[in-house]
Amino acid sequence: MKFIYLDNSATSWPKPPEVIRAVKAFMEYPGASPSRGSHRMSVEAGRMAYECREEMADFFGLKDPLRVVFTLNATESINTALFGILNPGDHVVTTSLEHNAVMRPLNFLRDKRSVEYTVVRSSEKGEIDPDDFRKAVKKNTKMFAVNHCSNVIGSLAPVKEIGEISRERGVLFLVDSAQSAGEFRIDMRDMKIDLLAVTGHKLLYGPMGIGALLLSDRVKEKEIRPLKRGGTGSFSAEECQPSFFPDRLESGTMNAVGVAGLLAGLRWIKKTGLEEILKEARKKFSRFTESLEGMPGLKIYRSFSPQKQSGTFSVTVEGVSVSDAGYVLDENYGIQVRVGLHCSPSCHRTIGTYPEGTIRFAPGYFTGEDQIDYAVKAIKEIAGKCKNA
Amino acid sequence: MPEKEVFGIVLFHSVSSAFRLERHLKSKNIPLKLMPVPRHLDSDCGTSLRFFWKDSDAVREGIKIVGIEVKEILKL
Structure with a gap:
């Protein structure tokens, strides 16, 4: 795996x-x-x-x-x-x-x-x-x-x-x-x-x-x-x-x-250079979110502006509990993400995801584009299976 | 007979200040050595900076430039 x-x-x-x-x-x-x-x-x-x-x-x-x-x-x-x-x-x-x-x-x-x-x-x-x-x-x-x-x-x-x-x-x-x-x-x-x-x-x-x-x-x-x-x-x-x-x-x-x-x-x-690190983070964020965009039942939680955005963002998938998603992502796909409230209940109240929380994706400098594509595929499959269940 | 070298010593409040001054003086090629505080000078168990007394003006100037407070500057 x-x-x-x-x-x-x-x-x-x-x-x-x-x-x-x-x-x-x-x-x-x-x-x-x-x-x-x-x-x-x-x-x-x-x-x-x-x-x-x-x-x-x-x-x-x-x-x-x-x-x-x-x-x-x-x-x-x-x-x-x-x-x-x-x-x-x-x-x-x-x-x-x-x-x-x-x-x-x-x-x-x-x-x-x-x-x-x-x-x-x-x-x-x-x-x-x-x-x-x-x-x-x-x-x-x-x-x-x-x-x-x-x-x-x-x-x-x-x-x-x-x-x-x-x-x-x-x-x-x-x-x-x-x-x-x-x-x-x-x-x-x-x-x-x-x-x-x-x-x-x-x-x-x-x-x-x-x-x-x-x-x-x-x-x-x-x-x-x-x-x-x-x-x-x-x-x-x-x-x-x-x-x-x-x-x-x-x-x-x-x-x-x-x-x-x-x-x-x-x-x-x-x-490495801060500019290069930020450029990479934004590139991965864009690839990730653009691939998820429009997926039925999926909601992306991110900043109001691409210029005020790090590489990290959250999602929820209608009908899929975040804990189930986290478990399946790890167990079936080997993908390590943090789900839930991320020690920030106040933030989750602000974005409307309290108390269930979100699935958070946080790629890093060493995350490959193929890894992002694989994670997108995994989320789509999980959402599809839950929908069909 | 060659003249005997005369040393000076800087006593610090904080060891971090000693490293700060050391870095600055080294960049100015002023010879120095970090060493334990001589017990007869201070009961502290910290680090002091020994230098050649002929460089004492440069050492005082360095202390001013890096902006640290030192306990004492002594002629040994």
Whole structure:
């Protein structure tokens, strides 16, 4: 049986060979704990981690590489931003396309810490009016929290316009880039992003377990509490957490193996070119959706504009439960997709697919056109069989 | 008899700052070495940067350019 991976929004697979080589190479040498001692192997590991901070800062338009804080993933970055900055009485403006990585912390903060939030409604095709952010601002608004790219329909939010409003209103701007970083250009200065939550294992093609939170100069050290406190390799005589970045937010031995892979992933993207990666994603999206278009009973959930679209989209097929479709796609065709709510119930409510959810197709850079054609054929056969049953 | 080399040392708050300065100074071909913080200078278990004292102006300039705060610059 063919084996086709169309779940790159969950994690990218396969990884570029350079990433796999870098992970293996780091484990072989230097393999030591970065910044935990000054012997040669630790220094080399620390130097590698620092190089990754520089690459990240350069890639995302951040001036100071020491404001790149390594985390486990985008979820940890978002939690660090929300729990670290928000205080009782603060107000947040967010969108109806958010992942639970934003909604669950926000609901906890609302219920337990008296933080309030307003949801700006998106259209069912992912259209967000930036002006709604301006209208939602209150005296106590501290932050805008926005998902750059929907993990369900692949629509892009107007981040630059929202960023302008955040500056105009003196509000911090948090962007969840889990589904966009590595496919779309993100420039924190240009887009006025103050807190960029990044994951390494999706479109940056690194391994799982490594992410980052990038902080603009507007986020002052003392205004953000760490999620964790502990050893940082600095100020060892002090039994209180250091006040400076990145140490303030990076306690415990970091995932240096992950950092090595992330660095290789970033370099692979730079070598391949963001434009080329986006062009490929759009090409595959078009081939996929154009082949499915007009199929009886099939509905495609995607962005309102091809220019505001990633490679990811969702479908439903009338009369076919998404879980059955997912099972048959895997069992009979070897096609790996994610079905259901994709940890984004709010988004599914917005596009009208709650609680059943959708079948999500997420091709990646290494997905072949023949694989897309095969998946289209499979969906058509499944729909046909169900119709005839 | 050749004059004895005089070294200077930079003590940092964060090891990441040490790597930042190292990268900059290396790009300027200034000889240096990252080494453990001498215990008689600081109780920290971190990394310090040793350089030739004759380059101390360039090191101070480098610190300004990369925009880091350091604990101390000492003549050894």
